[in-house]
Amino acid sequence: MHITSQLATAMSSTFRLLPTATATAILLALAGCGSTPTASNTESTASPTATASSAATSGHSMNHAAKGAININTALLSDLDKIEGKLGVPALSNKIQASRPFGKVEELVSKKVITQPQFDQIKDMVTIEDVVLTGEAKDVDFMTKMGLMKGHLFVAKELLDQGKPDQAEPHIGHPVEEIYADVEDQLKERKIPEFKTTLVKLQDLVKAGAKDPAQVNAEFTTSMQAVDGSIAAVSEPQRKDPKFVLQVINGLLDTANSEYGAAVANGKISAIIEYQDSRGFVTYAEMLYKDIAAQLAKDSPATDKAIVANMTELKTNWPTAIAPAAPVKTTEQITKLIKTIETDSQKVLKPAS
DSSP: OOOGGGTTTTTSGGGOOOOOOOHHHHHHHHHHSSOOOOGGGEEEEEOTTSOHHHHHHOHHHHHTOOTTOEETTTOOHHHHHHHHHHHTOTTHHHHHHHTOOOSSTTHHHHTTSSOHHHHHHHGGGEESEEEEEOHHHHHHHHHHHHHHHHHHHHHHHHHHHTTOHHHHHHHHHHIIIIIHHHHHHHHHHTTOOOOHHHHHHHHHHHHTTOOOHHHHHHHHHHHHHHHHHHHTTSOHHHHTOHHHHHHHHHHHHHHHHHHHHHHEETTEEOOHHHHHHHHHHHHHHHHHHHHHHHHHHHHOHHHHHHHHHHHHHHHTTOSSSSOOSSOSSOHHHHHHHHHHHHHHHHHHHSOOO
């Protein structure tokens, strides 16, 4: 995820996210890493940043507004990292964000964000249309976004405990500046008390150097409790349902995959924040899996065994919150592990008839 106030410096990867996830992230999680929302629980609408005339005249945008497409006007930067990873252009996520709004997807070229040949590679990935989620898909989306918050906070706490408040601060800032704004309407709809003030207070303490560890720890606990309280607004049967939780896990891992892809360049970890983001998301995904492991082992023992093995292997890529001198695994290896977990989860989400 990225911090809006740092947009001027965000062209450096130091202040980049993430994914996953906005409605786009969860759609990618459901379409690419879990299950795709059906027509009954999604509804396409024009992006609020696009005018009616531009939507009407952009036949290309309408044609490519498929489920799972990334809304370049509204997507979290963790989702935009998927475009960046596809094209291999450093800091492209930030450049897309800084060039908003787009009246049509072709403005990625006319605004000189990317070239025409690059656009031709990703045109099927992007849209300016929103997809309104309802039903279970909406709950999966919400819980995934809360999971992204938790992942950021987990990494922040690790870094704080290691005496690195400067590295921890972005991971506290991301939930405040980006994810919270993306879920604010849902928080109100679900009658969840406002907690942005709590996150900001924690962020300010860490920005100031975390000089009072006891106070920082207290505010951290309060912030995490607020996030956990928000997650508890999702019904308990859903939170205990392996099919529901696997969709959330896939969303988190999909975002972790895009973040790790943005972290590594030329065989080196060049974007430390993205490395840390992906670690936090994988950490929480594993925690969620442990909550459903017993039920899944009972219902689908072979699938459980496979997912546990791949999740265990996946975690070895992030030995600590401090990035190693060289990547443990390549981005291709991480993608393969995550896609394998997705494939295994499909055996539960869409069992053979």
